[in-house]
Amino acid sequence: VRCVQETGINAEYxxxxxxxxxxxxxxxxxTVSLGSCxxxxxxxxxxxxxxxxxxxxxxxDVTTEDGYILTVIRIPGKESEPRPMKKxxxxxxxxxxxxxxxxxxxxxxxxxxxxxxxxxxxxxxxVNSRGTFYSKKHIKYTTRDKEFWEFTLEEQGVFDxxxxxxxxxAKTGYQKVHFWSHSQGGTQMMAALTLCLLYTSPSPRxxxxxRMPSSA
Numbered sequence: 001v002r003c004v005q006e007t008g009i010n011a012e013y014x015x016x017x018x019x020x021x022x023x024x025x026x027x028x029x030x031t032v033s034l035g036s037c038x039x040x041x042x043x044x045x046x047x048x049x050x051x052x053x054x055x056x057x058x059x060x061d062v063t064t065e066d067g068y069i070l071t072v073i074r075i076p077g078k079e080s081e082p083r084p085m086k087k088x089x090x091x092x093x094x095x096x097x098x099x100x101x102x103x104x105x106x107x108x109x110x111x112x113x114x115x116x117x118x119x120x121x122x123x124x125x126x127v128n129s130r131g132t133f134y135s136k137k138h139i140k141y142t143t144r145d146k147e148f149w150e151f152t153l154e155e156q157g158v159f160d161x162x163x164x165x166x167x168x169x170a171k172t173g174y175q176k177v178h179f180w181s182h183s184q185g186g187t188q189m190m191a192a193l194t195l196c197l198l199y200t201s202p203s204p205r206x207x208x209x210x211r212m213p214s215s216a
Contacts, residue, residue, distance in 0.1 A: 046073055046102040046126075046134070053109045054079050055118060060125075061137075062167045064159040066151075068130040069137035072164060073101045075114055075124040088123040090172045092164060096183025100133055101126040113180070123172060127164050129184070130156060153184070157191025 041049045050057040050073070058074040077085050093114060095103045104114040104126055117124050128134035130151065131143075141148040168177050179189060 041106065041108070046100070046105055049102065049105050050075055050114075051079075053115070055109075055115065056081075060167070060171075062127075062163050063139065064130070064163040066155060066159050067139040067141070068151075068160070069135065069139065070130060070160060070164065071101075071128045071134040071137075072167070073126045073128070073134075075118050075126070077118060077123070087173070088121055089178060090123045090125060090168050090174050091117050091178040091180055092168060093117075093124060093126040094161075094179070094181040094185030094188060095126070095129065095132075096181070096185050098132070099183070100128050117180070122178070125164070125168055127160070129188075130160060153187055154191055154195075156184075157188040158195055161188055161192040 041052070044052060047057040047059060055078050056076050058076065060072040060074060062070045062072050064070065077088070093101075093104055095101065101114075105112045107113075109115040109119075114124050114126060131149065136143050138148055143149075165177055169175060181189060
């Protein structure tokens with residue numbers, strides 16, 4: 001008190017300030033504890049999230065014709081399902097712009113779209129688009145090379161869609177694959193179908209050259 005009086009600092013003001021700081025600290029610690037106790041998925045990657053909820057998870061690398069290596073996450077069913085598992089209709093899920101596979105799993109087994117499809121009896125394949133966190137590999141370039149980033153929705157639509165569909169068909173034996181997407185994912189499929197190159201020619205490069213030009 002003497003120190004406060006000598007320096008001219010109002011003791012009541014200091015008390016209010018300390019209470020404010022304490023309250024902010026308490027709110028911060030409470031928020032952190034809530035995240036730790038009730039949402040452990042925030043500390044897990046996509047496959048860890050899936051396995052933590054009792055579902056099977058596989059990682060597949062799919063290489064496109066122009067050299068990008070896409071990480072595809074498969075959820076073939078639940079851990080509790082009897083073995084051997086029966087064949088299921090495959091579903092290809094494509095996230096939107098700036099999104100990754102966990103956009104379909106982060107909401108958890110009660111609300112996540114991927115879990116909804118698995119629970120309905122589908123074999124789910126979720127693709128991470130080129131350039132996103134899980135798909136930053138190329139057979140020739142790294143993400144530090146400008147050539148790595150020289151692609152458009154056209155390349156994503158034609159090369160990526162084709163590579164993933166053919167991979168799923170080869171792995172599952174199904175000739176028809178269901179498609180589920182939102183935002184950019186739908187645009188990529190529209191690009192592939194509009195250009196009439198999905199399954200209609202031996203290779204996109206046969207008709208469009210070594211690198212496809214940007215769409216008008």
